[in-house]
Amino acid sequence: MAFDSHEKRVFKQVGTRPPRPDGVDKVTGRAQYGADVTAPGMLTARILRSPHAHARIVSIDTSEAEAMAGVKGVVTGRDFALPEDAGLADIAVNVMARDKALYDGHAVAAVAAVSPAIAKAALKAIKVQYEVLPHVTDVDAAMQPGAPVVLEGRALESVPAGMSVNVTHASEFGHGDLAAGFAKADRIVERSFKTAATHQGYIEPHACLASVTVDGKADLWCCTQGQFMVRTVCAALMGMEASQLRVTASEIGGGFGGKTTVFIEPVALVLARKTGRPVKITMTRDEVFRATGPTVSTSIDVKIGMTKDGRITAGEARLRYSGGAFPCGTVDMGAMAAFAAYDLEAVRTQGWNALTNRPKEAAYRAPGAPQAIYAVESVVDELCQILKLDPLDVRIRNAAKKGTKSSYGPVFDDIGLLATLEAAKAHPHYKAPLKPGQARGVSCGFWFNFGGNTCVSLNVNTDGTVGVTEGNPDIGGSRASISLMAAEELGIPYDKVRTIVADTASLGYNDVTDGSRVTFSVGLATIAAARDAKTKMCARAAKIWGIDEEAVEWKDGAAWPAGPNAGQFPPMSLAEIAAVSFQTGGPIAGHHEVNADGAGVSFGVHLCDLEVDPETGKTTILRYSVFQDAGKAVHPDYVEGQMQGGAVQGIGWALNEEYIYGRDGRMQNPGFLDYRVPVASDLPMIEAVILEIPNPGHPYGVRGVGETPIVPPLAAISNGVSRAVGVRMQELPLSPPRVLKAIKAA
């Protein structure tokens, strides 16, 4: 749907900051999250997990557990269907191991019992005989010939012969003559980087409640970013038809991409079918860390050539990602995103994914991009240092703009990169003097954004209010922005609209809440559904007035005769038309179903002032500013919230967060004490500067904003730390011991 460029629109409600409709529920404890739902006769299930990083499952003896009083059902991998589709089969095997445990924490059996205590005791009574196998958790080690083999025969055709069996994906992007480009450079820097896997760290552990009747009808309540995705996957794993499985999304306590797949939901369903009782599963935090999430871990080489006046002549990157124990295409995103911010004559990126004995990767805000852009932005920064150039000027000089052939192929339409760079340069933050020992880091960020399958119904109630039914869990205020767009389009007050998130039996399919797609795509469908309803309301007014439908137009929340020839009638408001709808043809509703494209790419620029304690290596963030193009900020509070929250997750990634593995291949820090996410006292205020360069693919110009903000912090902070300590840092996180070591080695 194209931008409404023909109208010089003055928004009346979009762009304001009304209270979110679910606010009161969420500040009073009434909102029901995944673990808050119960059912009469409910059993509790617990999951037994592998203590080994890699082991053949020789046998599982569940007889003793099954005989315990209060135990109602035990399941293992044999109880799950293995779908033909490779992606679904991988999910099934990740949900419950079959012949091999592929990582520390991989589920091997589950017990449903009348109490959590009995379920827990029963896990101890299950006897699993393992044959421990050699393991590999490091991506570079996994790509070596002779590395322990995680899975065989999973390489795509694109993977060249002769690579390690663990390599599953290979991709290449770019254009131009690299050799000629590097020959034009006055200076070339080539560096290698590593980034640790991090977890999304949502505060709400996965939780679900399943109920299956003897005639095969099932209900599932769960915290998820996509109830329709849950239905698709679970129906396949259960051998059920979609219509027989109704999935209701609870309120969701954070996801960030980590709740775009299933872990426990099929287990609860299989146990509910086996026991005939509702079954609830809630993960512990230890399980969340060991068996869900995390991001890819990466190893990246970057080579960039620059002229002494700051023009990038060529850029090359080789990216090695591991998405854990299953094939993972996230490296493609990294290879596409690495140089997206630059208008380059010669660029090439190559990516490979390798299997390791780690949990299956799940999306985390802009999956694959932060790592690749961190590596590129680090080398750009080093070149700026060497050539004594201003890092923002260099980025402005090389910035991608409308008409740029992007490093991954497409030609960019209107994009906001230059505007964000110029806003950052003009901002007082960039001009503020630094004290001795302090440094300033800069980085660009990018994300593709996504539209996808979307379905919205908009019902006009007879009292003049409106209900919007959408299918995407509200992960950060989207009900408010959807209500705002409906109110804007219909010309009625915001508080006359109520937006609800429907279950899978109540609305057509919607893709998951991911790709920064909801405000863009559900918003677009809501506007179109409202236009559909307006057309119908104009027709009702025409009928009442006895004139042609085409002779009626909608403006300011009412149907009007279109011009003097249509006749003289007083306008009919939405409420007036709705009140008589039963007499004019029945209830009025608007609908829109779309597989939306035109999401519009997103760019941001971050500035970070910091200092490093030379005695401990600890980094303190002193000032932080985020500049990002939102297209049109529908509810600016929640746009700022995405920018601030994403930035802070990136700060955690840069400074503290990492999956730490022991020699035994087990995760050593599966808790919030040792996996340290940023706390309030670690941080300054995060200044969010919204720019609005309308997205040509949305009627109001909206772009998704959720993912880009996690991208720049990695390099912005690493660049700041590198400048502060006088050593180019090449590995994340910049934990105090690592920084201290670099200071001492210098």
Next chain:
Amino acid sequence: MSSISVSTTVNGDPVDFVCTPDESLLDALRNRMGLTGAKEGCGTGDCGACSVTLNGRLVCSCLVLAAEAEGAEIATVEGMAGPEGLHPLQRAFIDHAALQCGVCTPGILVAAKALLERNPDPSDEEVRYWLAGNLCRCTGYDKIVRAVQAAAAEMRSA
């Protein structure tokens, strides 16, 4: 395991319940009293989502045994709003968009209320250190600090 009978007060109401000796106060609140406002984010006292007050003291209810509630006064997020409406902190959190997913919000509200009872005029740094035991993964804390300060200002002028 023999059960323990507990008599306590929750949000001003007398409550009797039976629990096991190893049961946490959080589990008793959620599973026996139906007060699901306090959340379990970690079960190890690291995230603060289960924050309640026990005799006025801010605690992680996942680290308190339910049996310890005997004779105590417990306050949870469900007791913050009165018949006259939302607590100023609750209103400020909505007005300042200090929540996104909202799952940490009950714990943060309980903790912030405990702060303002002790220190009605905290600095931003005092707010940040007081709330350092309450993890929020969505907001980056910026709007939370602003909301607490706005509520504090309103409560001081009341």
